[in-house]
Amino acid sequence: xxxxxxxxxxxxxxxxxxxxxxxxxxxxxxxxxxxxxxxxxxxxxxxxxxxxxxxxxxxxxxxxxxxxxxxx
Amino acid sequence: xxxxxxxxxxxxxxxxxxxxxxxxxxxxxxxxxxxxxxxxxxxxxxxxxxxxxxxxxxxxxxxxxxxxxxxxxxxxxxxxxxxxxxxxxxxxxxxxxxxxxxxxxxxxxxxxxxxxxxxxxxxxxxxxxxxxxxxxxxxx
Numbered sequence: 001x002x003x004x005x006x007x008x009x010x011x012x013x014x015x016x017x018x019x020x021x022x023x024x025x026x027x028x029x030x031x032x033x034x035x036x037x038x039x040x041x042x043x044x045x046x047x048x049x050x051x052x053x054x055x056x057x058x059x060x061x062x063x064x065x066x067x068x069x070x071x072x
Numbered sequence: 073x074x075x076x077x078x079x080x081x082x083x084x085x086x087x088x089x090x091x092x093x094x095x096x097x098x099x100x101x102x103x104x105x106x107x108x109x110x111x112x113x114x115x116x117x118x119x120x121x122x123x124x125x126x127x128x129x130x131x132x133x134x135x136x137x138x139x140x141x142x143x144x145x146x147x148x149x150x151x152x153x154x155x156x157x158x159x160x161x162x163x164x165x166x167x168x169x170x171x172x173x174x175x176x177x178x179x180x181x182x183x184x185x186x187x188x189x190x191x192x193x194x195x196x197x198x199x200x201x202x203x204x205x206x207x208x209x210x211x212x
Contacts, residue, residue, distance in 0.1 A: 017083045025143040027086065038145050 002061040006034040008052045023047045085139075092133055093141050099130035158197065165194055 009019050009030075016034070020027040023044065032038035040048065040060075049056040103126020110119030134141060142150075169191055175181035183191075 017086055021083050021085050024140065025145065026089070029143050029145040032145055038148070041144050044144060 001036065001039045001063060003033055003036050004059050004061070005030070005048060008054070008059065009034075012052070019048075019051070022051055089139055089141065092137050092139055096130055096133045096141060099126045099133060102126040103130065158201070161194055162198070165191075165198075 005019075009016070014022075016030045017027045020030045023030075024047070025044065029038065029040075033040055045056045045060060048059055052059065103123045106122030106126060107119040110116065110122055172181060172183055172187070172191075176183050
């Protein structure tokens with residue numbers, strides 16, 4: 001899954017440790033998410049969205065084409 | 073964006089988490105290392121006492137703190153490692169056990185009681201897994 005967490009964190013002037021502590025995970029987990037080596041759980045994705053005050057879709061982009069699963 | 077109190081406390085939470093994890097792993101190391109050392113020196117009962125003391129300390133650290141020692145990524149890694157280990161062992165069981173049985177039946181090899189015990193030792197985790205899986209499936 002493509003991640004915009006690093007961009008958001010840089011914009012906010014936060015370190016990985018700052019963000020990790022704010023959402024209750026380890027710094028390594030934030031690093032893995034930013035490097036797109038770990039897809040966070042829904043709960044963590046929503047925590048990050050809440051923290052950055054943006055929808056989850058702005059932080060994470062799926063690998064598949066969303067239009068393929070659209071009802072319209 | 074909400075401000076965090078983390079910037080003022082210098083990541084105290086992460087530091088505490090690291091400290092408790094070191095204590096957790098240290099307790100396990102003392103338990104296992106102490107047992108092996110005492111057993112090697114000819115004091116197995118002392119080894120058992122050290123082992124249990126270490127395990128009690130580990131459980132104390134694990135359950136005695138409100139901090140989450142392992143986050144979701146670590147749990148996911150553990151689950152992945154468990155699945156890979158079980159798959160590797162399954163591969164051994166699927167190939168080796170029938171082959172040994174065939175060899176025994178044609179008289180080319182004898183499965184000793186020790187080997188039989190090892191095979192059952194390998195099979196037991198799968199039996200436990202099957203029971204736990206059925207319980208989870210019934211509950212889901």
